[in-house]
Amino acid sequence: MTTAKNKNTPARKRSSAKKKTRSGFSRFQKFSASALAAALASFQIASCSFNPHWSLGQLGAAALSAIHIPALESLRKSGWPADTGNTHRPAPGHAGQGTASAGHHRPSGTTAGQPTRTAASSATSFASCPQFFPGGRAPSLQVQPQQRELCFSGFAVLHSGLTKTPVFVAERLNRQLLLQGQGLQRTDKFYADARLPRMERSELDDYKRSGFSRGHMAPAADMASPEAMAQSFSLANMVPQNQVHNAGVWAKVEEDTRKYALRAQGDVFVFTGPVFSGPVQTIGANQVHVPDYLFKLVYDATTGRSWVYWQANSADTRMGPPISYEEFTRRTGMPLLANVHLPRA
Incomplete structure (x- = not known):
């Protein structure tokens, strides 16, 4: 033993x-x-x-x-790390759930805020700044990759990180707001919008020596407060625009729109943006796309009238008659007034 x-x-x-x-x-x-x-x-x-x-x-x-x-x-x-069932699925309230994307917070009130929606969401909503859209409802457009909603004090932007320009910019104008903004000092302090990731935005250097103007989509002269005026110089509100066109015929389009809003009985909603149709032309290290055309859609909420200025981004562009909203949607595929009742032509 x-x-x-x-x-x-x-x-x-x-x-x-x-x-x-x-x-x-x-x-x-x-x-x-x-x-x-x-x-x-x-x-x-x-x-x-x-x-x-x-x-x-x-x-x-x-x-x-x-x-x-x-x-x-x-x-x-041995099974580490454990699969808890949500490794690749965002939590409620994050990108993919139809709400604000992760890492971005919606602004309070109507002042400038963080991007509120990206391509993970199914459609645009502009829930943080509905006042810039007819009836307080933004058009429900399918969000494309790298598109983000930006809310400012005086306008709203659907921004594309692919073109580094707006898809469209929305404004609400009326006599009271325009009179309130008369006499405001133009700031001319352009800036890159820090709310956008660096890879999705344009920078000041992109426009230097490019031969193109930093063309406002929501004009500085439309703004009703010093804050809105300053924010209108965000590069998220800009496109590379032919200098002669910007200072000439397009300036008259903007002025005519303000004159109409001053005479109107109520709110006038304006959508402005670029159109890219030909071979891609870019400027700067960030390859900011140069539009072939610019549009300005004007909608009078009181009368139901609408029309669209459609102009080539070129020095030899001349003022011509506007096109109809129906023709605009045919050319662009953007039903920006889908939420309002339009009178039959």
Whole structure:
């Protein structure tokens, strides 16, 4: 019996040593995983300032799948990281749920705020600034990649990160607002809109020595307050515009629109934007697209009348008769007045 006991003693020692080794390796695994997770978290915090769409869950999963560390390989085989069922699904209120995208907060009131909707959402809503649309309802347009809603004090912008220009800019004009803004000092302080990710916006350097003007879509002269005036110089409200056209015929279009709003009995809603139809021409390092045409859709909410100025972005453009709203939608595919009742022609 003594001999048998002595024979088993080394086996127990070996087994104990084996457990100790496994335990130590497990601690190393956990330490490696924790260190990597901490590094990823630090990287995420720094990265969010450049791209608010990155999430730690997605970034971590991508990074971990590309890293091969023995301790981590062993943990993967045991099911780490655990799949909780929401690794790749945004939480309610985040992008993909038809609300404001993750990392962006809607502004309070009617002043300038963060982008409120991206391509993860199904349609435009401008829930933070409905006052710029007829009946307080924005047109329900399918949101394309890298499109974002921006609310300012005096206008709203659907911005495209692909063209680095607005898709359209919406305003509400009336006699009271225009009289209130008369005599305001033009600021002329253009600025890149920091609410847009760097890869989706134009910069001041893009326009330098380009030969194009920074053409307002919502004109500075339409603004009713110093704050709105200053915000109208955001590059999110600009397109590269031919200098002669900007200072000449297009300036007359803007002036005529204001004159009409001063005479109107109520609100006049205006949609302005670029049209890209030919070979792509760009300016600057950020490749800001140069539009082939510009449009200005005017809708009188009191009479139901609407018309559209449609002009080539060219020095030789002449003032011509406006086109109908029906012709505009045929050319652009944008039913900007879909939420209002239009009288039959």
